[in-house]
Amino acid sequence: MSTHPPTGQQPPQQGTLPATALRGVGQRPFGIYVHVPFCATRCGYCDFNTYTADELAGGGSFRGWLDALKAELELGARVLGEGDRAVPRAETVFVGGGTPSLLGGEGLGEVLDAVRASFGLAPNAEVTTEANPESTSPELFTALLGAGYTRVSLGMQSAAEHVLRVLDRKHTPGRAVAAAGEAMAAGFEHVSLDLIYGTPGESTDDLRGSLEAVLEAGVDHVSAYSLIVEDGTAMARRVRRGELPMPDEDVLAADYELVDGILSKAGFDWYEVSNWATGEAARCAHNIGYWRGGDWWGAGPGAHSHVGGVRWWNLKYPSRYAAALGEGTSPAAGREVLDAEDRRVERVMLELRLREGLTTEVLDDAGVAEARRAVTDGLLRDDELRAGRCVLTDRGRLLADGVVRRLVG
Ligand SMILES: C[S@@+](CC[C@H](N)C(=O)[O-])C[C@H]1O[C@@H](n2cnc3c(N)ncnc32)[C@H](O)[C@@H]1O
Numbered sequence: 001m002s003t004h005p006p007t008g009q010q011p012p013q014q015g016t017l018p019a020t021a022l023r024g025v026g027q028r029p030f031g032i033y034v035h036v037p038f039c040a041t042r043c044g045y046c047d048f049n050t051y052t053a054d055e056l057a058g059g060g061s062f063r064g065w066l067d068a069l070k071a072e073l074e075l076g077a078r079v080l081g082e083g084d085r086a087v088p089r090a091e092t093v094f095v096g097g098g099t100p101s102l103l104g105g106e107g108l109g110e111v112l113d114a115v116r117a118s119f120g121l122a123p124n125a126e127v128t129t130e131a132n133p134e135s136t137s138p139e140l141f142t143a144l145l146g147a148g149y150t151r152v153s154l155g156m157q158s159a160a161e162h163v164l165r166v167l168d169r170k171h172t173p174g175r176a177v178a179a180a181g182e183a184m185a186a187g188f189e190h191v192s193l194d195l196i197y198g199t200p201g202e203s204t205d206d207l208r209g210s211l212e213a214v215l216e217a218g219v220d221h222v223s224a225y226s227l228i229v230e231d232g233t234a235m236a237r238r239v240r241r242g243e244l245p246m247p248d249e250d251v252l253a254a255d256y257e258l259v260d261g262i263l264s265k266a267g268f269d270w271y272e273v274s275n276w277a278t279g280e281a282a283r284c285a286h287n288i289g290y291w292r293g294g295d296w297w298g299a300g301p302g303a304h305s306h307v308g309g310v311r312w313w314n315l316k317y318p319s320r321y322a323a324a325l326g327e328g329t330s331p332a333a334g335r336e337v338l339d340a341e342d343r344r345v346e347r348v349m350l351e352l353r354l355r356e357g358l359t360t361e362v363l364d365d366a367g368v369a370e371a372r373r374a375v376t377d378g379l380l381r382d383d384e385l386r387a388g389r390c391v392l393t394d395r396g397r398l399l400a401d402g403v404v405r406r407l408v409g
């Protein structure tokens with residue numbers, strides 16, 4: 001989850017929410033995101049809110065983070081359960097980072113216990129943790145399953161050694177597939193592998209090899225993202241110095257088609273532009289909650305939350321985050337109350353990327369006219385538009401951001 005703070009208003013010290021936002025809590029999908037802000041080393045392309053031990057330099061520790069996290073989850077349950085409101089139980093939990101697997105089975109067990117003790121888990125809740133292949137083991141997966149996790153998402157990125165090197169990844173080419181196998185052998189039914197395509201120096205054969213490795217792993221979910229060269233990262237500096245070429249748009253489009261072609265043939269269906277699953281049960285319900293405008297409490301340094309049209313984001317630095325909670329105040333650094341137009345634009349941005357698409361009821365007259373033109377341009381499906389939905393064609397998926405811009409004007 002991105003942790004760039006947008007501009008907004010100062011949130012109240014106790015983290016309270018307007019009555020308009022609280023109305024309907026528990027009737028909309030509700031999830032908990034937990035941000036683990038630790039990594040063993042930093043990958044040159046990554047600008048997530050995460051810190052190595054050197055970067056923390058005594059300004060944050062696992063234990064300090066965990067105590068603060070528990071305090072934030074308790075605060076969240078008080079805020080959403082204000083007055084005689086029922087505290088919503090988490091239908092989904094997603095522990096991301098950073099590198100959650102650095103916490104080990106015991107640490108991740110404590111995280112989930114803290115969610116149980118504050119909000120509680122709905123029956124059959126989906127509970128995912130991200131994991132880096134090099135910090136997993138059969139024992140970790142057994143412990144996670146025992147603790148109540150139901151899904152594991154592994155950052156594979158590539159099966160080519162030279163690509164992993166450019167990305168500064170620490171695992172060996174076969175490790176991600178082996179880790180996925182260990183997770184399934186431990187009893188995990190839902191395992192996902194993340195790929196990045198478009199890394200400088202990656203050939204079509206390299207990408208094909210990575211996809212073959214994914215299929216060999218036998219997982220039920222794949223996310224594939226094109227490499228984004230984020231400002232301020234080591235990779236952006238290398239590109240600026242001319243040491244690495246910028247990913248080429250045409251190559252990225254061809255890569256996407258290769259990913260989609262190979263995965264589709266192997267029985268995966270896309271359900272969001274960058275996500276494929278072998279069936280409905282394999283889709284990530286937590287992310288679907290984000291894309292459909294559900295409610296979620298994001299706990300941890302820099303985490304973002306959304307409840308009923310109010311969005312807020314936490315203090316980024318682990319020590320400042322923990323200090324705020326230590327003083328009994330909310331760790332929120334800023335917040336934004338979305339108006340009807342903001343919410344409409346957001347719905348277009350997120351729902352258009354889903355396989356089910358977006359109802360045309362969300363569009364204004366100019367948007368509907370633009371949708372008709374997008375059908376003529378081969379970007380939206382004609383049959384779906386006639387039935388009142390905007391659904392991307394295969395070509396439209398390659399140009400999804402441009403279609404969104406056209407529909408919202
Ligand atoms: C931030 S990571 C956190 C989980 C774990 N540490 C990992 O690296 O897989 C989640 C996903 O975001 C991807 N990601 C991070 N920065 C990216 C970028 N600049 N471009 C594309 N994908 C990126 C990662 O590669 C990973 O698959």
Ligand code: SF4
Nearest residue numbers: 039042043046097098
């Ligand atoms: S391991 Fe994941 S979160 Fe950590 S720096 Fe690398 S990509 Fe970012």
